[in-house]
Amino acid sequence: MDRLKGNALMLAGALLAAIYLFPLYWMYVTALKSGTEIMAYPPSFWPADPTPIFGEVWGRLQMASYLKNSVLIAGGTTALVVLFGTGCAYAMSRVKSVWIDIALFAVLMMQVLPSSLMVTPIFVFFNQIGLMDWPRGAVILAQAAKMLPLYIVLVRAAFLQVPAELEEAALVDGNSRVGAFLSIMVPLARNGILVTGVLVFLQSFGEYVYARSMIGARELQPATVGLQSFMGPNSSDWSGVMSYAAIYVTPVLAIFVLLQRRIVSGLTSGALK
């Protein structure tokens, strides 16, 4: 490919990416605009007089509480999923039998159950067994059930890439099954486990349906529910909303930039294998 054509294509590619990422850019720009500049026509594409109100939004909307709950829900979900899913993914990658095929099929079917439809029976069920006294715990249990199948499928793909001979050698050397699993298999599949764990964390960090339906008390709600109630029906405080959104998603975008390559390869291997 000659240089000129390559550069022209690169320019076109950059333009397409810029168009695609415009909503994110617009979020940050709007967050920095003053109240009057937001309502200006034509809109300015660069803040004339940047007035960051992040600190004010953080305090006024009690974002510390919302974000703490989001981290708590995401962390709890990830811990449960890693605890229950890693061993299952390992066993499913090693054992070939008709039972495992059936179990894997069931897991794949449970992966697609939409939260918005599952929340009705889960809410009534949790309500009857008294779990609604711990609403954040209830959200963690429900969200873990939503994420566990995805985790099993992706981490199973990671375990499939570890040669079985390594484990057999460890067993011959006198390791127990548990020992071989924890000291040989898990470390060798750690990349897949880490990336999938991060993915589960990020997805649960942005969880909305369960939290909105099961958590009534404001001080227990996560950042998604907080954002939704802040937006309200007729809110016009767009620089406030966008500041909130920017504070909320910047860490997510940062993690994404750091792990982008690994996330992509992990997801594509799992989705296609």
Added chain:
Amino acid sequence: MPALSLPRSFRPGLTLGGLIDGRGFDTLLVMTALGYLAVFSAWPLVYNLIMSLQEVDLFSLASFDRPFVGLGNYRDVLGAPEMPQIFRNTAVFVAASVSLQLAIGFALALFFELRFPGASFLRGLFLAGWIMPPLVVGAIWSWILAGDFGVLNYALKSLGIIDENIFWLSDPARSLWSVIIANIWLGVPFNLILLSVGLAGIPEDLYEAAEMDGATRVQRFFTITLPLMRAQLGAVISLGTIFTLQQFDLFAGLTQGGPSNSSNVMQYWSWQLSFQEYQIGLGSVISVLMIGVVVGLAAIYVRSTRHEQVY
């Protein structure tokens, strides 16, 4: 407990030692996770089915002995005056989202497959949309789509495409499309990446041979690319449909199904009935029906991929 036939078992038996060390170890690991899913996924499915045959409202919520109404809830839901519109909206939402995500994603995948400098980096940038919490995406788009001060209306007016502001979110003729636009934005990265993986798997020499035989670019696309991408296209269409039927947060962030159900879809309606109108029996009817659709689609997809030794 069913005996799983395990090839690499070293100490057989389901004794306590066997659970930790022998073939029972694998059984134990699988059963723990499946046990969790049985309680928190499978049981709610069954419970959902039971509730759809009962009268469940705020008063009978906590009771275990609820009046049984047979198929009455199903009759109520299927006969509801808003049902035809919401059903049609759901079909439009899925068809438009999936086909436009696919078209844009495929076009971008083909473009980035030209392998110019920086192509894979630029393609990676698109994935930022994938990782964003959908509710936040809804918030950002509701500002972009705002009627008076929205930047999309400004862009369309500057380009001479429209003369008057479009009130995307509050105009019943447009509200569903505002959610579709945001959903396409969310779905493009997924299509782009899966289709790129497929394109990268097509052997280069096929194109070279065809080029030597005098096939034009267009001919090569229709005779090589498209047929070899069939499995991949099937995958993104089925998975795209499944994801689109899961979409809830964008509706919450953009239109809440309004105005007057003009942008309402089945999965959002089910939630509204259960959590805003407290007609939980009716909400679970829609839930049962839609879960049937989603799981049916997923089963077809998984079965069709099994032949090719993927998954």
